[in-house]
Amino acid sequence: MAISATPATKTPALRVIPLGGLHEIGKNTCVFEYGDDLMLVDAGLAFPSDGMHGVNVVMPDTSYLRENQKRIRGMIVTHGHEDHIGGISHHLKHFNIPIIYGPRLALSLLEGKMAEAGVADRTTLQTVAPRDVVKVGQHFKVEFIRNTHSIADSFSLAITTPVGVVVFTGDFKFDHTPVDGEYFDIQRMAQYGEQGVLCMFSDSTNAELPGFTPSERAVFPNLDRHISTAEGRVLITTFASSVHRVSMILELALKHGRKVSLLGRSMLNVIAKARELGYIRCPDELFVPIKQIRDIPDRETLLLMTGSQGESLAALSRISRCEHPQVQVKSTDKIIFSASPIPGNTISVVNTIDRLMMLGAKVVYGKGEGIHVSGHGSQEDQKLMIALTRPRFFVPVHGEHRMLMCHSRTAQSMGVPENNILIIDNGDVVELTPDSIRRGDPVKAGIELLDNSRNGIVDARVLKERQQLAGDGVITMLAAISTEGLMVAPPRVNLRGVVTTAEPRKMSMWAEREVGWVLENRWNQLARNTGGNAPEVDWVGVQREIEVGLQRRMRRELQVEPLIICLVQPAPAGTPAYVSKNPVEDRAPVSRAARAERDRPQSQPQAQAQAQPASAAPAEAELQPADDNRLRRRRPSAAVG
Numbered sequence: 001m002a003i004s005a006t007p008a009t010k011t012p013a014l015r016v017i018p019l020g021g022l023h024e025i026g027k028n029t030c031v032f033e034y035g036d037d038l039m040l041v042d043a044g045l046a047f048p049s050d051g052m053h054g055v056n057v058v059m060p061d062t063s064y065l066r067e068n069q070k071r072i073r074g075m076i077v078t079h080g081h082e083d084h085i086g087g088i089s090h091h092l093k094h095f096n097i098p099i100i101y102g103p104r105l106a107l108s109l110l111e112g113k114m115a116e117a118g119v120a121d122r123t124t125l126q127t128v129a130p131r132d133v134v135k136v137g138q139h140f141k142v143e144f145i146r147n148t149h150s151i152a153d154s155f156s157l158a159i160t161t162p163v164g165v166v167v168f169t170g171d172f173k174f175d176h177t178p179v180d181g182e183y184f185d186i187q188r189m190a191q192y193g194e195q196g197v198l199c200m201f202s203d204s205t206n207a208e209l210p211g212f213t214p215s216e217r218a219v220f221p222n223l224d225r226h227i228s229t230a231e232g233r234v235l236i237t238t239f240a241s242s243v244h245r246v247s248m249i250l251e252l253a254l255k256h257g258r259k260v261s262l263l264g265r266s267m268l269n270v271i272a273k274a275r276e277l278g279y280i281r282c283p284d285e286l287f288v289p290i291k292q293i294r295d296i297p298d299r300e301t302l303l304l305m306t307g308s309q310g311e312s313l314a315a316l317s318r319i320s321r322c323e324h325p326q327v328q329v330k331s332t333d334k335i336i337f338s339a340s341p342i343p344g345n346t347i348s349v350v351n352t353i354d355r356l357m358m359l360g361a362k363v364v365y366g367k368g369e370g371i372h373v374s375g376h377g378s379q380e381d382q383k384l385m386i387a388l389t390r391p392r393f394f395v396p397v398h399g400e401h402r403m404l405m406c407h408s409r410t411a412q413s414m415g416v417p418e419n420n421i422l423i424i425d426n427g428d429v430v431e432l433t434p435d436s437i438r439r440g441d442p443v444k445a446g447i448e449l450l451d452n453s454r455n456g457i458v459d460a461r462v463l464k465e466r467q468q469l470a471g472d473g474v475i476t477m478l479a480a481i482s483t484e485g486l487m488v489a490p491p492r493v494n495l496r497g498v499v500t501t502a503e504p505r506k507m508s509m510w511a512e513r514e515v516g517w518v519l520e521n522r523w524n525q526l527a528r529n530t531g532g533n534a535p536e537v538d539w540v541g542v543q544r545e546i547e548v549g550l551q552r553r554m555r556r557e558l559q560v561e562p563l564i565i566c567l568v569q570p571a572p573a574g575t576p577a578y579v580s581k582n583p584v585e586d587r588a589p590v591s592r593a594a595r596a597e598r599d600r601p602q603s604q605p606q607a608q609a610q611a612q613p614a615s616a617a618p619a620e621a622e623l624q625p626a627d628d629n630r631l632r633r634r635r636p637s638a639a640v641g
Helices: 063-067 104-117 186-195 216-228 243-255 265-277 290-295 315-320 346-358 379-389 401-413 460-472 504-521 539-558 592-599
Strands: 014-020 029-034 037-043 055-060 072-076 099-102 124-127 133-136 140-146 155-161 164-168 199-203 234-237 259-263 301-305 334-337 362-364 393-397 429-433 436-440 447-451 474-482 487-496 563-571
Touching: 014 055, 014 063, 029 155, 037 140, 072 133, 099 104, 104 124, 104 265, 140 186, 155 186, 164 186, 186 379, 199 379, 216 234, 216 243, 216 334, 234 315, 243 259, 243 265, 243 301, 259 265, 259 290, 290 301, 301 315, 315 346, 334 346, 346 362, 379 401, 393 401, 460 563, 474 504, 474 539, 487 504, 504 539, 539 563
Parallel strands: 037 072, 072 099, 099 124, 164 199, 199 393, 234 301, 234 334, 259 301, 334 362, 474 563
Antiparallel strands: 014 029, 014 429, 029 037, 055 447, 133 140, 140 155, 155 164, 429 436, 474 487
16 A cells, blocks of 8 residues: 655655544544554444444444455554453454554453453464553554553553654543552653654543542542441442452452452453452452352451443342342442443443332442542643643544543643644544644444344344334234235234234235235336246345335334334245225225325336236135245345444
8 A cells, every 4th residue: 555645745644543432432443554554552342322232342343454454563552441452352353463562461351352252363462561662563663651540551652653753642640649559651751742742642531521630549538438337238339440449449348357259250350360460469368259258247248340330231230130149139238339430321320220229228329429530631631641742733532522622622722723633533534744634535434233242243234123123113024926916815914012003904904005006016127027937026126115115104104113024925826816805995095106106206107007817716825835045035234334
């Protein structure tokens, strides 16, 4: 691929392409591209929305990476949160990443994910330390600069490219009293600012919040107070990856003489990895298997679990629905939500809290309790980052649109000219030269939806059908049609989940009308005489025409849009035609010409109606078995995006 250049100067340009994380929270994935070198920074996932039925995780559309996989030289991981590393195992099934550089904790967690997905041999993992410099391809040198976040081992990046230095902040805040004693490397960041930073891509999550984000240590006294005053069991939920928060909770459990049971696979995995790497230090005797927790007095137990975001399969959610096999809520329980809802998860979290309260537990939650602080910097943190780096150009990332806009205004207040700031979306291309920033031609971007198996891709058609099933139900219809284009039996209609006041007779009449209309007006286009004994019939087309017509009928008559599934049973030529018992006035309330003009503007002029036998026939005709291959439903597929 030729090196991109700006039209005015023809100067070779660095291309930066976010595939996720813009105008949203989650699935952070960014591409750096220069010449034939392509470097990835992070590859995360996101939570599904309520309307994504049966979807487990949301991934960015990686079509661009699959098309250019021969140019991928490596990946950089900033930290171990799921919205930054959760998609890597899935991507390795579809394209190669020669090497992945990242911090110890993140790569340790990633190693387990890759082994579970069966892709452990698809790449090489290389751990890095603060101020380590790695070379990716011929054009990228990346220095890892220690920052502070809600997870241990988090880094910002200084990326040296042929056009200049680009600072990629990753997720950050300035925590001057970090739990693990690992301070933000402000000095190194300032050195890059002194040398000159061409552009900065910066975390915008808390761009709307004034002031500095409090230190992680600020929650310690409040957690201490709630645990010490609990009369019975303490149940705490937080992000499993918040290693600092988990470390403080374990410290408080030890202080107050409480044994700890862990619930949730991610909580077990993260704590095991963090203890192995030395980020969490506590005696083995502190932990008790959940099956033995009943043998310990309630006043001496603490349950640490997943479910802070109301995930339906997480431990606390199952407890709130009385579905957990080992834990049932007691009136003496104190349940602490040491986390805030991610945008989009608020309803799920509130519903979980309501269910727990109805079971009699005391639930501690909300900002007023002081039991959670963000891992993302607020406006003053963002100002400090801009002051340290003094970038010529600025691109806010990692946030919803209002956050990006607010962050851009903060940058302007710090002296960055408005013309030097770009607000971009997923798939947009930022082209950088030593003297300019511009928006290039976008690449394909969107989402990929994975079902609960994390293997099957839920495309747009499948998702729409699931939404229709959940919203308006499904109508199945069996239509018996001869190869001569005659209805040989009344259509059989079955409704599931459809709320309607229409009588079954009326539904059958509507179905009969739609089948009759298709045979009268579309049969000549769907059946082709090949000179043999029987015409070649596009049965899939017949199905589709009937489904579309009945869909319009339901929308017009009942204001519902159920999923319509039509099955056509072919009958041999010579099968007697079915004679309708519906009154003539019911069968044709609107002229065929008018109906065609109103409902089917794409259809051909009305065809000559086929002659039908005058003799009456039995309502139930003996039919030949259908050809499964010819009757397979076929719908146009579309990529989700």
